[in-house]
Amino acid sequence: MPDQREDGAAQRPLGLDDVAVMVAELHDVRGNQQFSVKSRELSDQFAYLAGVHPEWFAPFQETVLTELELLEGFGPSFADQCVLLHGAPDRCIDRLMSVPQDRWSDIGVDWALAAIGTPAALDAVAWHVRNGGDRHKYETCGIWIPPTGPAQYRFTPHRRAVFLHPAATMAEVSQATHPVGLPVHAVARDPDRTPIAWHYLTLRLAEVPGLPDWPTERVHLVGPRHECEWSLTARFDEHGRYHNEQVVADAEEFGENDEDNPDTLLPDDEGDLLGWAELRPYDAGLEYRNGHIELTPGVVGTAGGPPFGIYASPTCDSCGRLMFHVVSVEHHVRAYGDGRRSLYICEVCRSVTCNATGWN
Ligand SMILES: [Zn+2]
CATH class of the missing domain: 1.25.40 (Serine Threonine Protein Phosphatase 5, Tetratricopeptide repeat)
Incomplete structure (x- = not known):
């Protein structure tokens, strides 16, 4: 060898x-x-x-x-x-x-x-x-x-590496197939009332083979103001914007004056927090270490494949099915929070759940 x-x-x-x-x-x-x-x-x-x-x-x-x-x-x-x-x-x-x-x-x-x-x-x-x-x-x-x-x-075995590219302007983000850092009003139906404070990634589902049929072209991985250990479940309108959001999180996780409070990090003002993602098949160009590929320069997660296998996967609050895993990325995708952020869907009830877990 x-x-x-x-x-x-x-x-x-x-x-x-x-x-x-x-x-x-x-x-x-x-x-x-x-x-x-x-x-x-x-x-x-x-x-x-x-x-x-x-x-x-x-x-x-x-x-x-x-x-x-x-x-x-x-x-x-x-x-x-x-x-x-x-x-x-x-x-x-x-x-x-x-x-x-x-x-x-x-x-x-x-x-x-x-x-x-x-x-x-x-x-x-x-x-x-x-x-x-x-x-x-x-x-x-x-x-x-x-x-x-x-x-x-409740996952597709077909995996795609998620590469992050920085974007200089919101216009560049908005035009991307997989934007990172959209404004809240682009992903929430009621931006003044939504608990959504942070957009991590929007994924075009057709680019990941084996995902269930879904009524909208794209689906959003978003989060509340909490740094970690939260779950956000939502329905969506015909434009894919979320509503009826329900958040489960530790209320002690952040305070009003927390310097990490994302309200002080307006995405529109922080060019280095904007970007777009590119999905690539697994190949010899990736670094396969410690059970993941995230040590590959530019890689922030995996679309498709099973969830990481450490934390409980969400169950649909309507039908009781284990929800279908779509994508998981590390928090570095937006430099906010700590750990992994994952997106799940129930294709039967047409609901989405985003959650945040620790590293391992
Ligand atoms: Zn369901």
Whole structure:
């Protein structure tokens, strides 16, 4: 395999021989060593495979899923596992189902089944939850288990890297396909009464394959004045402007005189807070580190893919479905707040929920 790069990032697999070595090395990182340097390096390499050459993993998919000591050391993010393990044959599911249930979490059987994503695998996930499995763990990864029937993906497995470009003027922002920093009146039907104080990103849904049908062309990721740990749910009018906003947040999070109060940071006056986003497919130009791509210069998040898998995903307040994850970006997209901002939709009830979580 090639030498370790000087910046400390994991070496990149260059061919099938490298992947065979990576799979063999899973023996060394299973169990309590899962957070070792070697484990992280392998996870970064598998993340690169998922992003750039998922076909190289295909010859090893069944090996990892049936030799449990390998699966136990297999540690890329759930999003990456969804790419690498997708569509594995049903005999792999039979093998996973033979594992005693009290060992599923340790070995990673639950995530593996969800990542395989075939009808048989999603039936197995639903069976697991209805027989004592951890519903919350699946839901943090965007897997919904309805009252009956198989588990459902509430995300598209097709991912796009979100690159941020600065904009000099509001005119430039307004004309962009994916603007960052729109004025509140452009995204709220009642700007004088809305709790929306901050526009992070507007996304053109057609640019992310696999999203549900949606009545408007674009959807907005917005936030209230709170810095972190908030949730904002809204309906929208025919122009896509939000109304009936409901915010759940910690009231102590900011004060009237807080210097970080966004009311003092009028977007129109702060050119460095304006921009536009560009969506690009995952490729070799991205930096695959620590389970995400956000160390790539210019990247601020991912559109598509499952939610990050640490925090609870929102549930639709009308129908009870787990909401469909659309995009997550880090707060640096507008230099306000702290952590990640995510956008979810319920395509049945036509509602949106934006939320803010910590880093991990
Ligand atoms: Zn709903």
